[in-house]
Amino acid sequence: MPKDSGIGAPQKRREDVRFLTGKGRYTDDINVHGQLYVHFLRSDMAHGTINAVNTAEAENMPGVVRVFTGKDFEGVGSIPCGWLITDRFGEPMQEPPHPVLAQGKVRHVGDPIAAVVAETYAQARDAAEAIELDISELPVVVDMKAALKDGATKVHDDLKNNLCYDWGFVEENRDAVAKAMDEAAHVTTLELVNNRLVANPMEPRVAVGEYSQATDESTLYTTSQNPHVIRLLMGAFVLGIPEHKLRVVAPDVGGGFGSKIYHYAEEAFCTFAARQLKRPVKWTSSRSEAFMSDAHGRDHVTKIELALDAENNFTAIRTETYANMGAYLSTFAPSIPTWLHGTLMAGNYKTPLIYVNVKAVFTNTVPVDAYRGAGRPEATFQLERVIDKAARELGVDPVELRRQNFITEFPYATPVAVEYDTGDYNATMDRLLEMIDRDGFAARRQASEAKGKLRGLGINCYIEACGIAPSNLVGQLGARAGLYESATVRVNATGGITVMTGSHSHGQGHETSFAQVVADMIGIDENMVEISHGDTANTPMGMGTYGSRSLAVGGSAMVRATEKIIAKAKKIAAHLMEASEGDIELKDGAFTVAGTDKSVAWGDVTLAAYVPHNYPLEEIEPGLEETAFYDPSNFTYPAGAYACEVEVDPETGHVTVESFAAADDFGNIVNPMIVEGQVHGGLAQGIGQALLENCSYDEDGQLISASYMDYAMPRADDLPMFAVDHSVHTPCTHNPLGVKGCGEAGAIGSPPAVVNAVVDALQSAGKNVTHINMPLTPSRVWAAMQGA
Amino acid sequence: MTRVSMKVNGKDVAGEVEGRTLLVDFLREDLRLTGTHVGCDTSQCGACVVHIDGQPVKACTIFAMEVEGADITTIEGMANEDGTLGVIQQAFQDHHGLQCGFCTPGMVMAGAALLKENPKPTEKEVRQYLEGNICRCTGYHNIVKAIMAASGQQVDPPAMAAE
Numbered sequence: 001m002p003k004d005s006g007i008g009a010p011q012k013r014r015e016d017v018r019f020l021t022g023k024g025r026y027t028d029d030i031n032v033h034g035q036l037y038v039h040f041l042r043s044d045m046a047h048g049t050i051n052a053v054n055t056a057e058a059e060n061m062p063g064v065v066r067v068f069t070g071k072d073f074e075g076v077g078s079i080p081c082g083w084l085i086t087d088r089f090g091e092p093m094q095e096p097p098h099p100v101l102a103q104g105k106v107r108h109v110g111d112p113i114a115a116v117v118a119e120t121y122a123q124a125r126d127a128a129e130a131i132e133l134d135i136s137e138l139p140v141v142v143d144m145k146a147a148l149k150d151g152a153t154k155v156h157d158d159l160k161n162n163l164c165y166d167w168g169f170v171e172e173n174r175d176a177v178a179k180a181m182d183e184a185a186h187v188t189t190l191e192l193v194n195n196r197l198v199a200n201p202m203e204p205r206v207a208v209g210e211y212s213q214a215t216d217e218s219t220l221y222t223t224s225q226n227p228h229v230i231r232l233l234m235g236a237f238v239l240g241i242p243e244h245k246l247r248v249v250a251p252d253v254g255g256g257f258g259s260k261i262y263h264y265a266e267e268a269f270c271t272f273a274a275r276q277l278k279r280p281v282k283w284t285s286s287r288s289e290a291f292m293s294d295a296h297g298r299d300h301v302t303k304i305e306l307a308l309d310a311e312n313n314f315t316a317i318r319t320e321t322y323a324n325m326g327a328y329l330s331t332f333a334p335s336i337p338t339w340l341h342g343t344l345m346a347g348n349y350k351t352p353l354i355y356v357n358v359k360a361v362f363t364n365t366v367p368v369d370a371y372r373g374a375g376r377p378e379a380t381f382q383l384e385r386v387i388d389k390a391a392r393e394l395g396v397d398p399v400e401l402r403r404q405n406f407i408t409e410f411p412y413a414t415p416v417a418v419e420y421d422t423g424d425y426n427a428t429m430d431r432l433l434e435m436i437d438r439d440g441f442a443a444r445r446q447a448s449e450a451k452g453k454l455r456g457l458g459i460n461c462y463i464e465a466c467g468i469a470p471s472n473l474v475g476q477l478g479a480r481a482g483l484y485e486s487a488t489v490r491v492n493a494t495g496g497i498t499v500m501t502g503s504h505s506h507g508q509g510h511e512t513s514f515a516q517v518v519a520d521m522i523g524i525d526e527n528m529v530e531i532s533h534g535d536t537a538n539t540p541m542g543m544g545t546y547g548s549r550s551l552a553v554g555g556s557a558m559v560r561a562t563e564k565i566i567a568k569a570k571k572i573a574a575h576l577m578e579a580s581e582g583d584i585e586l587k588d589g590a591f592t593v594a595g596t597d598k599s600v601a602w603g604d605v606t607l608a609a610y611v612p613h614n615y616p617l618e619e620i621e622p623g624l625e626e627t628a629f630y631d632p633s634n635f636t637y638p639a640g641a642y643a644c645e646v647e648v649d650p651e652t653g654h655v656t657v658e659s660f661a662a663a664d665d666f667g668n669i670v671n672p673m674i675v676e677g678q679v680h681g682g683l684a685q686g687i688g689q690a691l692l693e694n695c696s697y698d699e700d701g702q703l704i705s706a707s708y709m710d711y712a713m714p715r716a717d718d719l720p721m722f723a724v725d726h727s728v729h730t731p732c733t734h735n736p737l738g739v740k741g742c743g744e745a746g747a748i749g750s751p752p753a754v755v756n757a758v759v760d761a762l763q764s765a766g767k768n769v770t771h772i773n774m775p776l777t778p779s780r781v782w783a784a785m786q787g788a
Numbered sequence: 789m790t791r792v793s794m795k796v797n798g799k800d801v802a803g804e805v806e807g808r809t810l811l812v813d814f815l816r817e818d819l820r821l822t823g824t825h826v827g828c829d830t831s832q833c834g835a836c837v838v839h840i841d842g843q844p845v846k847a848c849t850i851f852a853m854e855v856e857g858a859d860i861t862t863i864e865g866m867a868n869e870d871g872t873l874g875v876i877q878q879a880f881q882d883h884h885g886l887q888c889g890f891c892t893p894g895m896v897m898a899g900a901a902l903l904k905e906n907p908k909p910t911e912k913e914v915r916q917y918l919e920g921n922i923c924r925c926t927g928y929h930n931i932v933k934a935i936m937a938a939s940g941q942q943v944d945p946p947a948m949a950a951e
Contacts (some may be wrong), residue, residue: 012882020889021823024823028822031817122808202835202888202922285831306841506888507888531927677926680927682926684926684927685927713832716915716918716921716923719915719928721911
């Protein structure tokens with residue numbers, strides 16, 4: 001039976017009421033008195049030298065207050081990168097500057113050249129058209145391998161070449177892996193592309209900068225997943241505003257999926273311009289701008305080799321990946337193909353030797369950074385595709401090949417630096433097989449064939465790593481930030497609680513699920529707990545929400561702070577009941593003395609804390625408010641098994657997803673309804689990557705998928721109802737809630753299931769197709785069938 | 789500038805607009821009814837769906853001047869008179885049919901329009917009707933469930949077994 005309150009209960013979300021009645025407060029809903037509007041003139045050219053930007057006519061247009069260009073930002077800081085990668089020769093990565101407005105050159109379509117600030121949006125847009133640009137077109141690098149050739153045009157003239165870094169992991173294993181490849185009974189090789197995607201949260205980015213002359217304080221309202229990180233990066237590195245004079249507010253945020261982690265030029269611009277002009281400045285991205293200015297995701301080109309011995313045990317994995325960085329380094333870009341990708345190459349399997357090589361490349365494209373899963377989908381896709389190919393080459397059952405190589409004993413130290421604390425990969429596979437009626441597949445295939453369709457079944461596993469940590473380790477790995485989370489639990493005199501969390505909710509429902517945790521710990525009604533987030537003025541320094549970390553890291557901080565509250569409240573209760581502190585028990589919102597019928601209510605204790613008339617003032621301070629910072633000792637490792645059944649129309653190559661099942665192990669679960677919703681959304685994004693979505697550049701660097709007319713977002717009739725299950729749960733051993741994180745699993749685990757299924761369908765028709773690059777559009781599938 | 793007047797959520801309203809002012813901008817900026825959202829600039833995402841004289845219309849596809857005298861309902865006008873959630877709004881909450889909430893106003897308005905013209909749609913009909921509304925959070929699973937529930941129907945649980 002599901003619980004009806006507290007941890008484990010499928011509570012309906014309290015935030016829904018405002019969203020369903022049009023009362024949400026998103027950044028674009030905020031208008032500040034006297035605000036101006038900015039429109040950015042962006043490069044329509046992928047690469048060029050800026051000879052002149054003539055703004056004279058634009059400045060005289062109606063309503064125009066000022067036109068800014070790159071010159072106005074000379075002496076202003078560069079947009080910083082938050083992670084330094086050291087290459088396999090021990091050298092630091094090449095790290096180019098990233099000006100707020102282009103200086104000297106434009107480097108991708110969408111690079112902002114000038115910014116027109118006017119009384120209305122329409123006036124700003126009109127005036128931007130009057131700016132005269134003199135830009136000399138330069139040769140363009142789009143393809144990564146071409147960008148690394150000798151003599152290729154350099155995206156950044158001051159760098160040696162277009163190679164950001166050449167990373168090896170674990171470098172010491174390079175020779176041993178090569179030897180294992182040579183000695184293997186069988187090696188399966190697969191070359192594949194992990195297609196470039198655009199995160200596309202439905203709310204485009206918005207920034208409103210405001211400056212108070214009275215207090216010399218700046219405020220930025222922005223669509224961010226981590227307002228404190230923006231405050232630190234923008235304040236300390238770009239604009240030189242101390243954090244105590246800078247407030248960043250991320251109110252209701254309409255989805256992020258990673259793309260709203262980063263500090264963007266437009267945020268710095270609005271804050272800067274508001275200080276210059278002494279008036280608020282607002283920018284609202286159009287969707288077209290979003291496509292050419294939001295950081296993109298994925299874009300890896302990989303060769304993977306899997307070595308097996310004569311008994312089909314995995315003996316070694318070797319990969320070589322080209323990872324696109326785009327034209328500038330976005331905030332966490334360098335860490336994605338390295339520490340969030342290489343460390344996951346063991347997957348769910350005990351492979352003793354692994355070597356991952358990553359070449360990160362600058363090209364004349366939009367910067368690439370984390371998108372839902374970030375590095376882990378790329379690792380999972382390679383591994384689960386190559387295992388499927390190996391099973392086919394060896395003539396063995398792909399499920400059995402996986403099972404044979406599963407890690408079964410925990411903790412397990414992989415050869416790629418991480419230690420899995422818990423998991424049960426056979427249990428999630430068993431659960432999946434129960435869900436999908438694999439035995440009935442032959443009959444379903446026959447039924448499809450009777451309709452002239454091909455049917456395929458794809459099964460795979462995944463593992464992910466959530467809640468990147470600990471800070472001291474990632475600091476050694478190049479992170480320029482801490483990776484803790486914070487919470488302040490403020491108990492009010494009348495017993496209600498306000499929790500101020502450094503995590504941020506932009507669809508995850510923290511206002512509901514976080515309240516469930518605190519209410520459960522104290523034994524009070526959830527409606528007595530309010531969750532506050534997103535405003536640096538009233539929340540402790542936090543790192544925000546990404547990487548499925550909020551409950552595992554932010555929730556843990558909240559638990560720690562609540563434990564401090566309970567400990568202090570017990571002292572107060574002991575005083576009120578004239579009992580020993582050690583005898584006080586808290587249950588269902590009341591303090592009792594063990595072995596007696598003495599009791600005081602939660603509200604009596606909280607009132608005593610703030611009206612300390614009968615209170616041990618000599619021992620403890622009045623008040624009941626505690627803060628905790630939690631720095632995890634390890635990642636968490638959710639894992640699972642996924643299955644996809646597809647039908648392929650051999651006449652057209654059109655693929656339909658007939659069913660999709662996901663068996664996940666997320667450890668303990670606070671709100672199963674929210675968890676299932678997270679999986680559904682992840683699955684849709686993963687299936688979208690596999691079948692529909694592709695961010696596409698032509699050879700001139702023109703972005704040719706810059707609208708919803710050209711970039712195929714998954715729509716309701718592209719997807720089936722999903723079968724999701726989270727009944728297998730091996731709790732995380734190192735955080736107090738035993739939770740693992742569920743936000744990215746669906747997007748990580750689903751693309752290989754879809755591709756495995758399509759290959760299975762084509763093979764059933766005797767087509768020797770071993771791989772098709774995503775997205776598996778009808779034309780690609782049809783072409784693969786004709787060539788086979 | 790041109791003066792326009794219309795009825796929005798039962799109230800008579802008026803304002804001065806440019807010829808190029810879209811209805812969605814008039815609703816959001818002039819009337820400050822910010823529940824109606826803008827998620828794209830190509831009339832693809834459906835976050836701005838409102839009802840004009842009972843018909844669902846993307847408010848980014850029509851100029852404010854064109855709806856002179858019309859009767860418009862936005863998400864702010866969908867709750868019951870006592871302020872409680874309407875049937876379809878309640879179904880969205882009950883079935884977790886929203887996450888970030890940004891596409892939600894359009895989904896609710898589209899769903900309401902569907903049920904008006906087809907009170908007992910099939911799951912497939914719901915999915916096809918939502919072709920013009922993009923959600924990035926939910927994978928549509930719970931949106932479909934919510935609209936079906938609002939029509940008094942359940943969605944069959946997904947099964948891998950033969951159809």
